[in-house]
Amino acid sequence: MRVAAFTDLTGPDGVSILDRPTPEPGPGEAVVDVEAASINRHDLWILEGADTRYDDDDLPFVSGLDLAGEVRSVGDGVTGVSPGDRVVLCPNQTCGACQFCYEGPENLCESFTLFHGGLAEAALVDASRLVTLPENVSMTHAAALPTAYMTAYHMLRRADVGPTDLVFVPGATGGVGVASIQLAGVLGAETVGTSSSQAKLDRMEDIGLDHAIHSTDPDEIESAVRDVGTPDAVLNHLGGEYTQLGLGVLRRGGRMVVCGGTAGRYSEVDVPGLFLKHKQLIGSTMGTQPDLETLVDLVADGSLVPEIDEIYPLEETGAAFEAMQNRDSVGKLVVTT
Ligand SMILES: NC(=O)c1ccc[n+]([C@@H]2O[C@H](COP(=O)([O-])OP(=O)(O)OC[C@H]3O[C@@H](n4cnc5c(N)ncnc54)[C@H](OP(=O)(O)O)[C@@H]3O)[C@@H](O)[C@H]2O)c1
Ligand SMILES: [Zn+2]
Numbered sequence: 001m002r003v004a005a006f007t008d009l010t011g012p013d014g015v016s017i018l019d020r021p022t023p024e025p026g027p028g029e030a031v032v033d034v035e036a037a038s039i040n041r042h043d044l045w046i047l048e049g050a051d052t053r054y055d056d057d058d059l060p061f062v063s064g065l066d067l068a069g070e071v072r073s074v075g076d077g078v079t080g081v082s083p084g085d086r087v088v089l090c091p092n093q094t095c096g097a098c099q100f101c102y103e104g105p106e107n108l109c110e111s112f113t114l115f116h117g118g119l120a121e122a123a124l125v126d127a128s129r130l131v132t133l134p135e136n137v138s139m140t141h142a143a144a145l146p147t148a149y150m151t152a153y154h155m156l157r158r159a160d161v162g163p164t165d166l167v168f169v170p171g172a173t174g175g176v177g178v179a180s181i182q183l184a185g186v187l188g189a190e191t192v193g194t195s196s197s198q199a200k201l202d203r204m205e206d207i208g209l210d211h212a213i214h215s216t217d218p219d220e221i222e223s224a225v226r227d228v229g230t231p232d233a234v235l236n237h238l239g240g241e242y243t244q245l246g247l248g249v250l251r252r253g254g255r256m257v258v259c260g261g262t263a264g265r266y267s268e269v270d271v272p273g274l275f276l277k278h279k280q281l282i283g284s285t286m287g288t289q290p291d292l293e294t295l296v297d298l299v300a301d302g303s304l305v306p307e308i309d310e311i312y313p314l315e316e317t318g319a320a321f322e323a324m325q326n327r328d329s330v331g332k333l334v335v336t337t
Helices: 041-047 099-103 139-158 175-186 196-207 218-229 243-249 271-277 291-300 314-325
Strands: 002-006 013-019 029-039 066-074 086-089 124-125 130-132 166-169 189-197 211-212 234-238 255-258 282-284 310-313 334-335
Touching: 002 314, 013 314, 029 139, 029 314, 041 314, 066 124, 066 130, 066 139, 066 334, 086 139, 124 310, 130 291, 139 175, 139 234, 139 255, 139 291, 139 310, 139 334, 166 175, 175 196, 175 234, 189 196, 189 218, 189 234, 196 211, 218 255, 243 255, 243 271, 310 314, 314 334
Parallel strands: 166 189, 166 234, 189 211, 234 255, 255 282, 310 334
Antiparallel strands: 002 013, 029 066, 029 124, 029 334, 066 086, 086 130
């Protein structure tokens, strides 16, 4: 089988197509013939050498958290799925033995890690992490869901967002950003979001963004958000200076959920502004497998159409990463085999 492997951690040029033996499933495992995989900034950081957990000793490295396809074979003891089933993978990997695995939510697992290996024609996975797909959910839509949409959905749950809420999403145009806007809309909330690109914001109108702010200047963004209203929740995947910006505009008692630090690993926080107004700052990573099942249901019943910017053949995986690096895209970038 072919894989799109990282062979140099130098950016998009470091992706190569290699031949690998097709895996065989062991007990509790399944092999999935991957039809579609989507990329995330997490993969890009590994590819750029910016994630210190990965180095040249890990090469060649097959990344890709999000995959959908058809089950090719299953190992001993697998009862949940059978060869021929259409499935999407929940990339969560948990120990099954800690307090959080017993009591939930599973994404708090003390040994929480993520699956990698979707950028390939076949993937060896934990069969219990496969969610079956109804016929009317396409493989490309399913592959868009796991990381971006599951994370955004879990953040909306942590922020307790409901109808009548105003949700602020700095950086509304990427994987998590677009997912946040669409899913806030599904919950009946109103949205305000930002981008450095007016062309991308023009596309966001059709995707459901209610109020677009074309700026990267914190003061300008703050005043534009205030013109719209006082957000009940902020979904923050940018970190850096966007954390204080989001906290500043949040209503008394409002909630900011943070899942990423694209714009900066460290943020300065006005501490009295946080406690005097009872604001909540909440960290969140990924979501739960039931979150992913809910998302599949939302796609199946037509409430959610995952936004896909472009679909690339496996051999052009490097070009997909280049589009992400250049901030060219709106929504998800999908690779098909
Ligand atoms: N904790 C978790 O479980 C989890 C899960 C998923 C994602 N994440 C994190 O969430 C973040 C987003 O991931 P993603 O896959 O959605 O990425 P993505 O698709 O590449 O996100 C693109 C978005 O980020 C904005 N952006 C990119 N670089 C920026 C910069 N230097 N300053 C300000 N804005 C910038 C873009 O704004 P423009 O429109 O202006 O280009 C666009 O809105 C990443 O930090 C990722 O690691 C965390
Ligand atoms: Zn655990």
